[in-house]
Amino acid sequence: MGMKKVTGAIVEKNLMRDSLQLMKISEELKKLSGVIEAVVAMGTETNKEIAKQLGLLLPEVEKAGDSDLFIAIAASDEASLKNAMSKAKELLSAPVSGGEMEYLDVESALSALPDANLAIVSVPGEYARDVTMKFLERGIHVHLFSDHVPEEHEVELKRYGYERGLLVLGPGAGTSIINGKAIAFANAVRRGPIGIIAAAGTGLQEVSSLIHNMGSGVSHGLGVGGGDVKDYVGGLMTKLSLSYMERDPSTKVIAIVSKPPQQETLNSILEFAEKNTTKPLVLGFMGKVDVKLSENLKRRTSVARTLHAAALEAVRLVSPSSYSEIVKKYTIPFDKIDEMLKPHYEKLNSSQKYIRALYTGGTLTSEALMIFDLLGLEIYSNAPLKGQKKLEDPFKSVENSVVDLGEEEFTAGRAHPMIDPTIRRLRLIEEAKDPGTAVILMDFVLGYGSHPDPAGAHIESIREAKKIAEREGRHLVIIGYVLGVEGDPQGFSEQKKKLEAEGVIVLPTNAISALAAATVALRGKLNREKVDVLYREYLKAYVEQGGGQ
Structure with missing residues (x-):
C-alpha cells in the first residue's frame, strides 16, 4: 500500500x-x-x-x-x-438499544407474557440448564440456542421435556420453523405439507429452502441439535418431534435430516417411528448409514444420502406430477455441468490443481466432503469425515481443503461467519495467492439472522482475489452457492445477480456446486462410474436398501 x-x-x-x-x-x-x-x-x-x-x-x-x-x-x-x-x-x-422489552430474569419475563408457550434461550452454556429448566417447569417449550452445554445437562433437560411432551430444541439449535414462523437463523419459506426434523442447522435451511424453491412448503422445521442423534441422548427430541408431526393435520410427509446418527440411536428412532407414525418418511442421513427397515417401514420410507436428495424426495411424495420437471432443473446432468465449466477449466495452468472450499454452514461442509470423498478426491478439512485428513492448521489450506469456518476455532469470541464475513474475506485472498488453487467454492446463506448482504460483503474480496491471480497469469474459478428463497430479507435473485456480475458461477444446490468444483479441479476427467453412483444413489433417494425407484 x-x-x-x-x-x-x-x-x-x-x-x-x-x-x-x-x-x-x-x-x-x-x-x-x-x-x-x-x-x-x-x-x-x-x-x-x-x-x-x-x-x-x-x-x-x-x-x-x-x-x-x-x-x-x-x-x-x-x-x-x-x-x-x-x-x-x-x-x-452507549446503551444497547432494542425494540423488545428487556427483562432481567425469567420470572419478570413470564409475568409480563403469561401466555408465552415458547422461549428462546441464548446464555453461556454453563448457565443454560438453570434458565431452560425454569421455562420447562412452567410448561413452556424451549429453543436452546446456546453452545457448549455439558452433555449431562442436555440429557437432563431432554428427559424432563420428553416425559412432559415439551420440546427442547437444541442445544446449539440455530434454526427452527414453527407454524411457518422462522426462529433464529431460518428462511422465509412458505407453509406447506412437509415437516422437517433436523439435527443439523444449515441442513434444515438447505432442505426447507430447496422445498420452497421446488414449489412446495414446510409445516414445521424442528432443529433438535446435533447431540440428539448421539447415543448419550438417544434421539429423545427426534422422537417427540415425530409424535407432534404425526398428530399435526397440516403435515403430510416427515423428513429427518441429520449427519449420520449413532447406530443404537438410529435403531431406536426407527423402532419409535414404526410404532408411533403412519405418514411417509424421508430419512435424510448424510452419507452411507446402515438403515435397517422393518417390512412395515419399507412401504413408506425413502432413504436419502444428501440434502439435495432429501428435498427432492419429500417434494416427490407430496407432488409426484411435477417431480420430473423439478429433477431437470435441480439435478443438472453431468455432461451439461462439464460443458458449462469447460471454458473455465481450459484456462487453468498446470499448477492449478486444487479445490479450496470455504464454508460457513456445517452441514453444507459435510455434504461437500461426502461428495468429494465419493468422487475419489483426497481431502483435508478441519471437520473431516471418517477416513479424511485433518488440517494441521485450520488457518492454512493444504492441497484439496474444505474448511468449515463456523467451527469453534474460528468463532471463539466473534460472531459466526454467516453474520460477520471478515474471516472468510481474508481467507479468500489467502487462497487466491496460492498458485495451486484452481477453484474456490463458497456458500452464501441467506435468511433471518444472517448478514444483510452476504454477496455484497464479498464483492471487493472476490475482485481482489481475481486480480491477484490475473497478475500472476492465472485464471481463478469461483463457485458460489446461494442458500435461500426470494422472500428472504437479502432477496435470493438479488444475491445471485451480484455474484454472477463478478463472474462467480452459481448453481442450484450445494451438492451440484460441490460436483462442479470437482469438475473444475479435475478438468472434467472424473471417474464416470463414480459419477454414475453419485447420480443414482446420492442425488436421488431410494426406497428400501439398494432398491431403485
Missing part, C-alpha cells in the same frame, strides 16, 4: 461485549473519514489472527487476554486516528 498510515490500539481489561455489537462498532468506525481499517473485538487467538492479517496486531493487542477487549485502528493521519478512538469509546459505552 502506497498510502501513509498511522496505527493505534487500546486494550480495555476484563470488558466483555457481545461479538455482534463489536462487529457493528468495527463497521461504524470504518465509515469514518480517514479510517483505513478498524477491529474492535475480544482478545481471542482468532481475533488476533484477523488483526494480524489486517496489519493491526500491535504489541498491546498481542498482550490482550480472552476476556479483554481491544480497539485497533489504522488511519491516514493522527487526527483521524484520535477521532476514531474516541468514537469507539463512545460507541462502547
Whole structure:
C-alpha cells in the first residue's frame, strides 16, 4: 500500500461485549473519514489472527487476554486516528438499544407474557440448564440456542421435556420453523405439507429452502441439535418431534435430516417411528448409514444420502406430477455441468490443481466432503469425515481443503461467519495467492439472522482475489452457492445477480456446486462410474436398501 498510515490500539481489561455489537462498532468506525481499517473485538487467538492479517496486531493487542477487549485502528493521519478512538469509546459505552422489552430474569419475563408457550434461550452454556429448566417447569417449550452445554445437562433437560411432551430444541439449535414462523437463523419459506426434523442447522435451511424453491412448503422445521442423534441422548427430541408431526393435520410427509446418527440411536428412532407414525418418511442421513427397515417401514420410507436428495424426495411424495420437471432443473446432468465449466477449466495452468472450499454452514461442509470423498478426491478439512485428513492448521489450506469456518476455532469470541464475513474475506485472498488453487467454492446463506448482504460483503474480496491471480497469469474459478428463497430479507435473485456480475458461477444446490468444483479441479476427467453412483444413489433417494425407484 502506497498510502501513509498511522496505527493505534487500546486494550480495555476484563470488558466483555457481545461479538455482534463489536462487529457493528468495527463497521461504524470504518465509515469514518480517514479510517483505513478498524477491529474492535475480544482478545481471542482468532481475533488476533484477523488483526494480524489486517496489519493491526500491535504489541498491546498481542498482550490482550480472552476476556479483554481491544480497539485497533489504522488511519491516514493522527487526527483521524484520535477521532476514531474516541468514537469507539463512545460507541462502547452507549446503551444497547432494542425494540423488545428487556427483562432481567425469567420470572419478570413470564409475568409480563403469561401466555408465552415458547422461549428462546441464548446464555453461556454453563448457565443454560438453570434458565431452560425454569421455562420447562412452567410448561413452556424451549429453543436452546446456546453452545457448549455439558452433555449431562442436555440429557437432563431432554428427559424432563420428553416425559412432559415439551420440546427442547437444541442445544446449539440455530434454526427452527414453527407454524411457518422462522426462529433464529431460518428462511422465509412458505407453509406447506412437509415437516422437517433436523439435527443439523444449515441442513434444515438447505432442505426447507430447496422445498420452497421446488414449489412446495414446510409445516414445521424442528432443529433438535446435533447431540440428539448421539447415543448419550438417544434421539429423545427426534422422537417427540415425530409424535407432534404425526398428530399435526397440516403435515403430510416427515423428513429427518441429520449427519449420520449413532447406530443404537438410529435403531431406536426407527423402532419409535414404526410404532408411533403412519405418514411417509424421508430419512435424510448424510452419507452411507446402515438403515435397517422393518417390512412395515419399507412401504413408506425413502432413504436419502444428501440434502439435495432429501428435498427432492419429500417434494416427490407430496407432488409426484411435477417431480420430473423439478429433477431437470435441480439435478443438472453431468455432461451439461462439464460443458458449462469447460471454458473455465481450459484456462487453468498446470499448477492449478486444487479445490479450496470455504464454508460457513456445517452441514453444507459435510455434504461437500461426502461428495468429494465419493468422487475419489483426497481431502483435508478441519471437520473431516471418517477416513479424511485433518488440517494441521485450520488457518492454512493444504492441497484439496474444505474448511468449515463456523467451527469453534474460528468463532471463539466473534460472531459466526454467516453474520460477520471478515474471516472468510481474508481467507479468500489467502487462497487466491496460492498458485495451486484452481477453484474456490463458497456458500452464501441467506435468511433471518444472517448478514444483510452476504454477496455484497464479498464483492471487493472476490475482485481482489481475481486480480491477484490475473497478475500472476492465472485464471481463478469461483463457485458460489446461494442458500435461500426470494422472500428472504437479502432477496435470493438479488444475491445471485451480484455474484454472477463478478463472474462467480452459481448453481442450484450445494451438492451440484460441490460436483462442479470437482469438475473444475479435475478438468472434467472424473471417474464416470463414480459419477454414475453419485447420480443414482446420492442425488436421488431410494426406497428400501439398494432398491431403485
